[in-house]
Amino acid sequence: MPSSLKFSLFFQCIFCIISLISTKSIHLLDSLTPSELKQVKTIVNQSICSTISCHNDNLSFHYVGLNEPNKETVVSWLSKQKPTKSPPRQAFVLARINQSNHEIIVDLTDSKVISNKVNDGHGYPLLNLEEKDAAVLLPFSYAPFFASIKKRGLNLKEVVCQCFTIGWFGANKTRRVVKVMCYYLNGTVSLYMRPIEGITVTVDLDEMKIVGYLDRVVVPVPKAEGTDYREGKPEKPLNSSSVNSTRMMHGSPNFDMDGNVIRWANWKFHVAFDMRVGPVISLASIYDLEKDEYRRVLYRGYISELFVPYMDLTEEWYFKTYFDAGDFGFGLSASSLVPLKDCPKNAVFLDGYYSTKDGTPAKIANALCIFEKNAGDVLWRHTEFSEIRPDVSLVVRMVSTIGNYDYMVDWEFKQTGSIKVNIGLTGLLAVRATKYTHKSQIKEEVYGTLIAENTLGAHHDHFLNFHLDLDVDGHDNSFVESKLQAKSTPDKRSPRKNYWTVVPKTAKTESDARIHLGSKAAQYLVVNPNKKTKIGNEVGYQLLPGIVASNILPYNDYPEKRCGFNKYNVWVTRYNKSEKWAGGVYTDQSRGNDNLAIWSLRNREIENKDVVVWYTLGFHHVPSQEDFPIMPTANVGFEIKPTNFFEHNPTLGLKLHG
């Protein structure tokens, strides 16, 4: 046995022992731990490098996450009073090996690769940070780029670059390329506000070299002046006593954590971090006082994809149709949350882990925070006896910074049984440099708003698709669209001529549950047809959409076809563990062959079955000057709300103290 193999076997045994010791405290749905991620690296390397000669450039990790057990396994295991042998821990790996997409399942309990499939369909896995870092350095050793910078009279030392996925616009053959675009610091920290427009650098990530270069047009670089948003930088301070106010509340977290299982008020749920989708809420159950039991609500909920198409047709912009989770990793892009600034004093922080290019685990400190929120709102009240209950909730927060943009995600658990999701959109706009300094000069279409001199804020959308695997009081549920419909008064029944009533319709198959929101009044319910309240209502939860912003474009174009899920605001599918990410596994240069719209074509039966709701939260952004140089947070959200789930208001017995 060669010594290297001995060495690696030794480590493998160490991992086994660690795994055995820690098994009891690991929850089936816990994210992979750093030692598990290391184990994945070792096992994959061992397995792959036994067949090919491995080196830096022909094996790279792009995604490593928990390959969770089937739902039935999880639910049955958790329902056991005494812990039995837990199902094996497995990892799901997306790797590039010799320029092919590999999907590898690693069994961590038995320390082996149990499947390694080459996916030769279209598209590529999410970019790892290391290749992005390498790609953005390439222009700095590329002579034509020096010339371009010189031609513009700029100082190369003040230039920084970023890389961007390129979408797909009908090409028959693709390579794994990205575009690199550069910005000018020189006097600002706000690099995104100073694009060096007109230059297209195309980089092949597999070869890690520049494969295309075009210096099409020289456009003035927007000024540094007014772009700095740091404290004390704008000269005149805003006279505001208010920001001096103490951040909310006391210091105690007021909830219990057992590993990653949170217990707070009447809620119990599991929280995990995934490098692709960010926060994952699992097994959310709510305690029913009358039944004296926890009842299941949400098996698994997360942002499955974010589609961000820009509406600018210029050469350097037309391709900007990003899938922020599938291209860049919504979890991988998580910010380390800043205590007292991103999260209040009473917050508890959790780290997140991901695998780097070579499989080594890396940490994002404070990737999530959890805190009790009291915004001074009222849970319910009535005047007669001044019975008033404070609205206190629990929030799980993450911020993902995808380049310029910051997405703040809040999962908020309310004692009423509702789960509210809020997305805060802030950070920096993607802006295009322009020759224009005043709106009156603009005679052509510029695809955006002039938000500062030489600076266009491009029109764009954000579409966040949520995977909401509701299990209302058990697996088997039905999706009901209850329309509020006008009816004429039957003859002489009443002096009223008309009224509205509720017309429920249960979806039989997936095609019945594709919903365009916005035009008709309706309730969208997930009910458990096998469970009824004492007075006979089907127990349910309803999806309460927020402000509706739907796709505006026809579906004959490449980006919309690739996205797929944007055709409807709501879809319902039969539960299938492999259907995780609404935009498909390989979104980078995908062609729309593998996404929610395709899965839904199977038109599976969904009545009284295990169903998953996919809801897309949209936001159209027409930038305004107020978004310059940094955007005030815009909030969008939705709610899932108990609807005849409880026998009565579940917070009646709420005790008041203090």
Place this chain on the structure above:
Amino acid sequence: MPSSLKFSLFFQCIFCIISLISTKSIHLLDSLTPSELKQVKTIVNQSICSTISCHNDNLSFHYVGLNEPNKETVVSWLSKQKPTKSPPRQAFVLARINQSNHEIIVDLTDSKVISNKVNDGHGYPLLNLEEKDAAVLLPFSYAPFFASIKKRGLNLKEVVCQCFTIGWFGANKTRRVVKVMCYYLNGTVSLYMRPIEGITVTVDLDEMKIVGYLDRVVVPVPKAEGTDYREGKPEKPLNSSSVNSTRMMHGSPNFDMDGNVIRWANWKFHVAFDMRVGPVISLASIYDLEKDEYRRVLYRGYISELFVPYMDLTEEWYFKTYFDAGDFGFGLSASSLVPLKDCPKNAVFLDGYYSTKDGTPAKIANALCIFEKNAGDVLWRHTEFSEIRPDVSLVVRMVSTIGNYDYMVDWEFKQTGSIKVNIGLTGLLAVRATKYTHKSQIKEEVYGTLIAENTLGAHHDHFLNFHLDLDVDGHDNSFVESKLQAKSTPDKRSPRKNYWTVVPKTAKTESDARIHLGSKAAQYLVVNPNKKTKIGNEVGYQLLPGIVASNILPYNDYPEKRCGFNKYNVWVTRYNKSEKWAGGVYTDQSRGNDNLAIWSLRNREIENKDVVVWYTLGFHHVPSQEDFPIMPTANVGFEIKPTNFFEHNPTLGLKLHG
């Protein structure tokens, strides 16, 4: 001179002196003070009773409020550096005199009635509390009612009644009548959950006697069990440590009040209380750091009407199509806010005053509260330099309890320049008693959800119309609908086939500005075409509607015709001081001859004019068991948001402390 006249003249002089002394501290838009309300009573009595023989039953006050000066007078007066003689203080009075509707304008400065018009159109003014109190006692001296109660085996001592306006359903002739409906306490405090169904008592308010009585059907009274929501009443307490959490923040208010003018952060505005519409926000201006001046945003904003139609056709229910402001007084129904429960520790409270039936002023203590809010949200952030600003705002809150329902109104001022309005709907449902105890028994249409045994929660809507008199950087504004429209890519311009762009359209006349929300993506802007930013954008504010819930019914029915404003979600009219209340002045039994829809028929020019936006926030309520016996707060809202109003993000200079 008779001694009574001498006596009253003496008081009048006292009032004059008080008025003179206090003139300096009274703002032109301040609500009438208690002494001014007293003065109104004296002057009206004097004037009216000099022509008719006054007694308790032929003169009653229904509304007394400030008759504010014309906008130009207010703005010009306020713009003066040195206080000059202020315009006269005037009151607008709705009174019933000898069973006619009178509209009286009283000049308080000159102590005289300056106009007294009889309005012989349709409809009646809002009910005063005294007549409601008298009406609900009438059944207790009415023998047929005793018989009805006895027939049902109920104890008369445990019966309480409420009175309800009856709408209008085509009758040629109306009298000023209401219906009285009764409830059974016996073991509950939650009277609204125990309706005594099937009895209709019709009361003539002018005669104050029962003019109609029908005992149509006996229906079981819902049980008392489970209806008590008071603390400690439900037997099992909910295990929740969370409610122990300290209510938000420190104790200091952090804003300045000069009379009723509030200064906080970059905002300055005036707050007033009106017995019809509740809180009135006036003269909201925001400080612009660059221009070093306050810039006007909202001249006047308030809830102009609330239309609440129920969808139940049964004899005792069909007429329930309330105008909560015009019928009952949204301000008159204000709750005294409970410190630490309705409003947090740092809140400052303001009292509200109204006129009782005989004109005597009465106080609602703590009718409004104002507090700084910090919910732990983020105003803006970006990761690169961990620049993060807390989202601290200022809230003006009122709660109006219209019988069973509690409406919580928040006007929230944000440092970004946005004003957000949130309506919290809580309190008790209006429920109908039924024989059914299980859903499976129901074979007929019941117009609602069985939410407890023998208890139907009726389908209904809430439509809140907001009067938003925006004065963006001055009087003359235009309304612009900017549609987000798909366009095909011009030939070979780009590999993209399509994109969307913004197509603005300025409304020329009122008919151009009637908007159905919900189906199309658009921005709704009020711009000042006379003011531009340095780079040439028209300064503006946009109306960001919340979740859209529009009227479902056809408009051929009486309630919809009476409401009028429900035909569109947004209307824009030319400023006209007399057009205050979207449902008209006399909503009780109105016929739709005087409301926003009628005013808008004049189709006035609104381009570059002083315009008023009327926005209706809707909420469809399909009750669920969770709403029993008390409803968890449902929140709906909207925002007005600066859009190219500032040169850049107005919170850049925000200083951080602590």
